Amino acid sequence: MTARPGDIDSAAIDSGAIDSRAIDRAAEVLRGGGLVAFPTETVYGLGANAADGAAVARVFQVKARPPSHPLIVHLGGAEHLDDWAAEVPAAARLLAERFWPGPLTLVLRRGRRVPLETTGGLETVAVRVPAHPVALALLEAFGGGIAAPSANRFGSVSPTTAGHVRAELGDAVDVVLDGGPCPVGVESTIVDAMGEVVSILRPGGVTREDLEAALGRPLAAPATSPVRVPGQHPSHYAPRAQVVLVEPEEVIAEAERVQESGHQVGVLLPPAFAGAEVKAHAVVALPASMAAYAQRLYAFLRELDQRGCDLIVASLPPEQGLGAAIANRLRRAAGPRPTA
Structure with a gap:
């Protein structure tokens, strides 16, 4: 065949x-x-x-x-x-x-x-x-x-x-x-x-x-442990858009600030602020469940890329359970990008 x-x-x-x-x-x-x-x-x-x-x-x-x-x-x-x-x-x-x-x-x-x-x-x-x-x-x-x-x-x-x-x-x-x-x-x-x-x-x-x-x-x-394994590069799991991490209570204000400065901003909106109005190009309301968040994290990042965002404002979840893995991926996504 x-x-x-x-x-x-x-x-x-x-x-x-x-x-x-x-x-x-x-x-x-x-x-x-x-x-x-x-x-x-x-x-x-x-x-x-x-x-x-x-x-x-x-x-x-x-x-x-x-x-x-x-x-x-x-x-x-x-x-x-x-x-x-x-x-x-x-x-x-x-x-x-x-x-x-x-x-x-x-x-x-x-x-x-x-x-x-x-x-x-x-x-x-x-x-x-x-x-x-x-x-x-x-x-x-x-x-x-x-x-x-x-x-x-x-x-x-x-x-x-x-x-x-x-x-x-x-x-x-x-x-x-x-x-x-x-x-x-x-x-x-x-x-x-x-x-x-x-x-x-x-x-x-x-x-x-x-x-x-x-x-x-x-x-x-x-x-x-000095062992080298996958996923340790400073910039990894990264969308095309730049990822900026702030404290959860600062997400909305930071998103609106950079949107006003000329960026097409995507927002990963923490569950605590569900339903809040955000002046940004695109907003993804995050699920309260860490399992649901982990399952859709990469799809959310891809969606914001596809919607034309050049900057994504996000925050780290509590680092217990699956939150530790999500936080690790977001930190890598926000890491320094290789220069051409």
Whole structure:
């Protein structure tokens, strides 16, 4: 079966049932060294055969991603963990048992089958089992690990629908599997699990509170680990518009000030100010639920770009639970942009 770049296999899920033809076609593309974008519970991933250095190199090329930034290897189940990691400490096995499938990535020592292209030249490997039926069906049909960062240009807003993938990457992806909107909406939590002392390297869909409850002890501070992982670049998850962060009670005044100065301002309006009139180009009223906010965060940023905003005024949510992941993404989105 020949892949036709430009297609979206929108029948990947049909009335709750997965289209096995679409899955088989995508698995064949992966075996041939091609690229498949597929849904996970977090964001859409741009996948390649994790054991094929040449295929992985194409992921970096399509994303314009620095080759030193490691990729996450997606597995079909925790039973495959020892195939990809040189050693798996007891804490890592406990977390895998508790949170997989799910939005948790474990950083472990690289197994010999993992090429350095996949790990960004590091002797560590990041692995997870996604909690999405299309992703799991693809992994089962393929029969190996799939290296997959988010399916977008490096540093830009992550995709949470198949349409986002095609709009940004176009025909550079051989197959796009459409599994609908991603239910979590922010990337996985990444933890350094190489020893019994576990630390969060990137907050995400599994909260610090849940990890500490599972381990029965507090997590170490992130600064204790020198490990390089995805999502650490100062400017990341960024829309085209500049993002400015202020205190929640200052959002309306700051938005109106910069709108009057000539900007086309978009506003992420905190729930406490729902219904308030704001003199701005575009206003998105944020949901009170952190889960709903996380699920739609990237769609909100894309919407404000599409509505012609050149500046977005936002504030950080309380940094408990999923609020920590949202705040991390907003800080990166507001980070210093690379100069031409």
